[in-house]
Amino acid sequence: MAEPTKYFVVTKKAVPEVLLKVVEAKRLLESGRVPTIQDAVDATGISRSSFYKYKDDIFPFHDNTQGKTVTLSLQVDDEPGLLSDVLKVIAEFGANILTIHQSIPINGVAALSISVQVLQGTRDISEMLDEMEQRSGVHGVKILAKE
Numbered sequence: 001m002a003e004p005t006k007y008f009v010v011t012k013k014a015v016p017e018v019l020l021k022v023v024e025a026k027r028l029l030e031s032g033r034v035p036t037i038q039d040a041v042d043a044t045g046i047s048r049s050s051f052y053k054y055k056d057d058i059f060p061f062h063d064n065t066q067g068k069t070v071t072l073s074l075q076v077d078d079e080p081g082l083l084s085d086v087l088k089v090i091a092e093f094g095a096n097i098l099t100i101h102q103s104i105p106i107n108g109v110a111a112l113s114i115s116v117q118v119l120q121g122t123r124d125i126s127e128m129l130d131e132m133e134q135r136s137g138v139h140g141v142k143i144l145a146k147e
Contacts, residue, residue, distance in 0.1 A: 009143060009146075018046055021045060025043070025044045028043055070118055071116075071145040072141060072142065072144065073113055074114070074132065074139065075109050075111055076139070077109060077137035077138075078108045082135070082137045083100075089132050095117060095118055095125070096119055099113070099115040
């Protein structure tokens with residue numbers, strides 16, 4: 001009996017370079033910027049065997065989330081307008097906000113849980129998380145669940 005497939009969410013810095021190059025080669029092919037797999041692997045500097053070995057096992061997080069609900073956890077400083085800034089980022093990326101739960105701030109920091117629906121037009125979720133973390137007063141954006 002085959003072992004069930006397991007999935008992991010890791011940050012980009014934890015992914016070996018060859019896997020990132022496979023993702024880039026796939027992107028080049030899907031966008032039509034290169035016509036053949038050989039052209040894609042030449043452009044990314046990997047071998048065809050590496051491409052074929054990993055092509056079905058690595059994909060950008062966004063590709064696997066469309067039509068899903070993603071629940072985020074983050075800590076925010078208790079500052080007027082900061083929650084609004086976070087929600088604006090979500091709106092700018094085209095995700096649909098389903099729920100927002102905010103704790104009472106303790107020592108000037110509130111815990112947030114936000115569930116968003118990833119729609120067909122939603123931009124890259126990992127970029128959305130990066131943009132949230134870049135906001136002054138936002139700390140530790142994490143994905144709690146993906147349904």
